Amino acid sequence: MSAPATEAHGAQLLVELFVMLAGAKLLAEIFARLRQPTVVGEIFAGVLIGPQVLRWVAPSETSHVLAELGVIFLLFNVGLETKPSAIFRVGRTALVVAVLGVLVPLAGGYLLMLLFDGGRPIEALFIGTAMVATSVGITARVLGDMNLLDSHAARIILGAAVIDDILGLLVLAAVSSAAKGSVNLAEIGLTAALAVGFVAAVTFFGAPVLTRAAPHFRRLRAGNADFVIAIVLCFGLALAAVYIGVAAIIGAFLAGLALAEAVEHNHGLHQQVRGATEFLVPFFLVNIGMQLDLQVFTDANTLELALLMTVVAVASKLIGCGAGAWGLGPRGALQVGMGMVPRGEVGIVVAQIGLAAGVIPEPLFGAVLFMACATTLIAPPFLRPLFAVRGEG
Amino acid sequence: MSAPATEAHGAQLLVELFVMLAGAKLLAEIFARLRQPTVVGEIFAGVLIGPQVLRWVAPSETSHVLAELGVIFLLFNVGLETKPSAIFRVGRTALVVAVLGVLVPLAGGYLLMLLFDGGRPIEALFIGTAMVATSVGITARVLGDMNLLDSHAARIILGAAVIDDILGLLVLAAVSSAAKGSVNLAEIGLTAALAVGFVAAVTFFGAPVLTRAAPHFRRLRAGNADFVIAIVLCFGLALAAVYIGVAAIIGAFLAGLALAEAVEHNHGLHQQVRGATEFLVPFFLVNIGMQLDLQVFTDANTLELALLMTVVAVASKLIGCGAGAWGLGPRGALQVGMGMVPRGEVGIVVAQIGLAAGVIPEPLFGAVLFMACATTLIAPPFLRPLFAVRGEG
Numbered sequence: 001m002s003a004p005a006t007e008a009h010g011a012q013l014l015v016e017l018f019v020m021l022a023g024a025k026l027l028a029e030i031f032a033r034l035r036q037p038t039v040v041g042e043i044f045a046g047v048l049i050g051p052q053v054l055r056w057v058a059p060s061e062t063s064h065v066l067a068e069l070g071v072i073f074l075l076f077n078v079g080l081e082t083k084p085s086a087i088f089r090v091g092r093t094a095l096v097v098a099v100l101g102v103l104v105p106l107a108g109g110y111l112l113m114l115l116f117d118g119g120r121p122i123e124a125l126f127i128g129t130a131m132v133a134t135s136v137g138i139t140a141r142v143l144g145d146m147n148l149l150d151s152h153a154a155r156i157i158l159g160a161a162v163i164d165d166i167l168g169l170l171v172l173a174a175v176s177s178a179a180k181g182s183v184n185l186a187e188i189g190l191t192a193a194l195a196v197g198f199v200a201a202v203t204f205f206g207a208p209v210l211t212r213a214a215p216h217f218r219r220l221r222a223g224n225a226d227f228v229i230a231i232v233l234c235f236g237l238a239l240a241a242v243y244i245g246v247a248a249i250i251g252a253f254l255a256g257l258a259l260a261e262a263v264e265h266n267h268g269l270h271q272q273v274r275g276a277t278e279f280l281v282p283f284f285l286v287n288i289g290m291q292l293d294l295q296v297f298t299d300a301n302t303l304e305l306a307l308l309m310t311v312v313a314v315a316s317k318l319i320g321c322g323a324g325a326w327g328l329g330p331r332g333a334l335q336v337g338m339g340m341v342p343r344g345e346v347g348i349v350v351a352q353i354g355l356a357a358g359v360i361p362e363p364l365f366g367a368v369l370f371m372a373c374a375t376t377l378i379a380p381p382f383l384r385p386l387f388a389v390r391g392e393g
Numbered sequence: 394m395s396a397p398a399t400e401a402h403g404a405q406l407l408v409e410l411f412v413m414l415a416g417a418k419l420l421a422e423i424f425a426r427l428r429q430p431t432v433v434g435e436i437f438a439g440v441l442i443g444p445q446v447l448r449w450v451a452p453s454e455t456s457h458v459l460a461e462l463g464v465i466f467l468l469f470n471v472g473l474e475t476k477p478s479a480i481f482r483v484g485r486t487a488l489v490v491a492v493l494g495v496l497v498p499l500a501g502g503y504l505l506m507l508l509f510d511g512g513r514p515i516e517a518l519f520i521g522t523a524m525v526a527t528s529v530g531i532t533a534r535v536l537g538d539m540n541l542l543d544s545h546a547a548r549i550i551l552g553a554a555v556i557d558d559i560l561g562l563l564v565l566a567a568v569s570s571a572a573k574g575s576v577n578l579a580e581i582g583l584t585a586a587l588a589v590g591f592v593a594a595v596t597f598f599g600a601p602v603l604t605r606a607a608p609h610f611r612r613l614r615a616g617n618a619d620f621v622i623a624i625v626l627c628f629g630l631a632l633a634a635v636y637i638g639v640a641a642i643i644g645a646f647l648a649g650l651a652l653a654e655a656v657e658h659n660h661g662l663h664q665q666v667r668g669a670t671e672f673l674v675p676f677f678l679v680n681i682g683m684q685l686d687l688q689v690f691t692d693a694n695t696l697e698l699a700l701l702m703t704v705v706a707v708a709s710k711l712i713g714c715g716a717g718a719w720g721l722g723p724r725g726a727l728q729v730g731m732g733m734v735p736r737g738e739v740g741i742v743v744a745q746i747g748l749a750a751g752v753i754p755e756p757l758f759g760a761v762l763f764m765a766c767a768t769t770l771i772a773p774p775f776l777r778p779l780f781a782v783r784g785e786g
Binding site for chain 1: 403404406407408410411414415418421422424425426431434454455458459461462538613614615616617620621624625628629631632635636641661664665666667668669671672673
């Protein structure tokens with residue numbers, strides 16, 4: 001009774017789903033055989049089947065929803081495999097990594113725009129802000145595939161990504177209100193308090209509360225209680241996170257983190273969450289590839305800007321986050337820096353807000369889109385050798 | 394990088410998802426405590442949060458896609474837990490059950506419309522056709538929850554549901570061409586040959602081929618090869634089924650059936666498929682409830698017709714399928730008959746085709762929608778005691 005669907009509509013949906021799924025997995029296999037990261041293969045599948053090349057599938061409400069579910073499950077899964085105490089132990093380093101990883105790209109983007117484009121400061125600020133937010137999903141996937149989520153550098157990256165998201169939120173709030181002409185410090189302070197309070201509350205109290213509650217989960221009469229509670233919690237915290245202003249995936253990650261100790265030996269639950277994740281993540285990756293817009297290549301000026309922006313985006317995270325993680329030695333610093341390179345949906349959302357506010361012109365938006373995709377494609381091939389040879393630094 | 398989503402849009406999506414998921418699971422728990430089937434609770438959650446009562450969520454592209462995925466995974470999962478040989482053994486009984494289970498409702502619906510409504514024969518034929526197709530998802534879920542999918546009656550129901558779907562397709566083809574004024578027997582013959590050929594080919598050759606191929610799955614380099622191949626196969630056959638004209642869920646069921654022996658001892662794979670299923674099925678159930686349209690209650694005439702239609706729909710499957718399964722004894726016949734009672738998306742699609750062709754008027758469509766929801770809600774409370782007390786008949 002799946003909606004007033006005509007048969008043709010049902011066929012079209014299934015074609016879309018099948019092409020995305022099979023395309024992603026075919027390219028993943030090819031990339032694996034070429035000893036390249038499978039995530040890049042799956043993103044590349046999106047480029048190939050998407051509007052830029054074969055035009056078999058276009059980004060749609062369906063691909064958007066499945067992509068969102070995919071990245072939520074991805075981070076929930078990562079959280080489930082991470083113990084809060086492991087994050088606490090690297091907390092101070094993660095904080096420094098996150099702060100420098102926000103300030104350097106913000107400054108880098110700002111200066112690039114002023115020097116290259118001669119643009120207005122507010123435009124430059126928006127571009128800088130769009131270059132701040134790390135999209136941790138890609139790195140988490142690469143390290144998860146390598147079974148390295150419990151490495152020292154991986155934990156710093158995960159912790160820093162959470163803090164990075166909060167800082168990005170605050171920078172955006174500040175820049176947005178600056179664009180409207182007045183910076184409301186009280187409002188920004190409230191945003192900060194809410195975001196920090198939410199993350200701190202879930203991180204510090206979530207695990208003890210759930211560990212105590214877990215033995216009672218089985219008292220539910222409806223079947224498969226552990227899994228049901230886990231996913232309801234995941235989506236509940238994802239929703240709460242969005243209301244507070246941080247990304248849904250941060251809520252999902254924290255939900256996983258809070259549950260990790262309570263369900264540590266629940267092998268069935270882990271496999272079930274993994275099943276939903278493995279089914280949905282390809283849509284997240286394909287969807288990234290489908291959004292790549294090669295339009296920027298038609299205008300030499302925009303192309304130059306897009307490439308420069310990508311260089312600054314990569315270099316600034318490497319420098320900022322690498323400096324923050326310098327205590328790990330050069331290789332560890334590079335691991336952390338490269339792990340923070342992928343930008344993603346948050347950068348695009350920032351650019352969209354700028355576009356809607358009339359602060360960012362259309363070609364610049366295309367350049368940001370390119371930068372977000374390019375950083376996502378660049379990081380994985382470097383992450384693998386960096387993490388592979390001698391393990392963590 | 395999940396589509397050009399504004400933050401508000403993302404929040405709305407998460408609200409929808411959370412309300413559907415948490416609502417379904419809350420009602421499932423309440424119904425379980427009242428010793429009622431949890432599926433009814435989840436459908437009822439849809440009625441409650443949907444447009445008829447609270448209006449928190451309405452059927453949308455999102456709910457439609459997730460519902461479709463849910464029922465595809467549901468039937469795939471059922472197929473995975475069913476061995477082809479177990480279906481073959483009940484093949485003859487299933488065939489008789491399916492044939493009588495098509496003819497009796499078709500005749501019942503036809504006569505009801507002629508006698509009650511005094512309508513045109515073509516209208517009556519369409520309504521009869523809309524009353525033919527069993528939606529096996531609900532019954533499969535109820536029996537799966539009771540761990541009774543491997544009972545004799547359950548196997549007959551599953552086998553009969555596949556045949557029922559093919560017969561329903563043929564009846565629809567015949568009735569549709571009759572509505573256009575000419576019955577093209579060659580085309581109907583081709584449709585029949587394709588549908589039967591597809592089902593037979595997958596059922597007879599699928600399992601041996603996959604059982605031989607399975608040891609080679611691990612040669613894939615990209616991770617989690619078994620699961621990836623399983624879901625690509627599931628969606629590939631679902632798509633093929635839709636192209637041939639049978640329901641996507643039949644393709645998914647056959648994919649599971651073909652894989653069942655090859656992955657019999659692959660516990661991880663079963664858990665992973667189960668995870669995706671458990672996450673997605675609530676959306677299927679909630680979506681049924683959200684479509685219930687209480688509009689029929691505003692017109693006494695339509696209401697009377699809708700109730701009569703429901704009575705005929707229930708009685709005709711009980712009688713037709715029950716007669717076909719009479720060899721199992723009275724209880725077994727009742728089990729099979731009641732298991733075939735839920736109608737669903739197929740009946741609605743038939744009515745929509747009639748609506749679009751101008752053969753079925755709007756109020757009649759509402760009555761069919763009511764019948765489809767009502768039969769789905771009626772069956773589970775009877776299925777449980779029928780199957781519970783003495784097991785299979």
